[in-house]
Amino acid sequence: MSIVTRTALAAVLAVGLPLAAHACPDYGMNGAGLNYTSDQAYTPRAHSVTAGGSVNLAGCPQPGHGYVATAPDFTMQFSGNGMGRALEFRVEGSCDTVLLVNDARASWYFNDDDQGIDPRIRIGNAPEGIYDIWIGTFDSNLCSARLIVETF
Structure with a gap:
């Protein structure tokens, strides 16, 4: 290790700066694309996914607990909700799953069990726009799951 590298490393350690930032869910990233109108989602729409990830929500500002990926599993464009229908996201998994959603108004929602x-x-009277959806697990294991999107 060169003297410059050692000096830079010592400086970082001396001021207590982390060498790597803690990852948390990031709605600035994109997941698999979905695009539904309120009418289309009136018929339930199912999508397979591997639930879980390496991000422990306990260390993040988002609500909830469990493990998700940094990027959303799905990024959904929702439109045509002039009737003010409720938009529902639900998960059927082969393990204990959790669900994290960031809606079109940048509000966070979390549910487990x-x-x-x-x-x-x-989400009642769901706003039109982009929804980011994370399918996680209660523990750090991965499992197969299905996201179901439906309006009511």
Whole structure:
């Protein structure tokens, strides 16, 4: 290690700066693209996903607990909701899953165990726009799951 590298490393350690930032869910990133109108989602739409990730929500400003990925699993464009329908996201998983959503107004929603060990979030009079959706797990293991999107 060169003297310059050692000096730079010592400076970082001396001021207590972390060498790597802690990752948290980032709605600035994109997941798999979905695009539904309120009418299209009136019929339930299911999408397979691997639930979980390496980000522990306990260390993040977002609500909830469990493990998710940094990038959302899905980024959904929602439109045509002039009727003011509720938009529901629910998960069916082969393990204990959690659900984190950032809506079109940048509000965060979290749910765990709404339907047994499966989560569900229903947003009344859902705003049109972009929704970012994370499907996580209660523990740090991964499992297969399905996201279901539906309007009511």
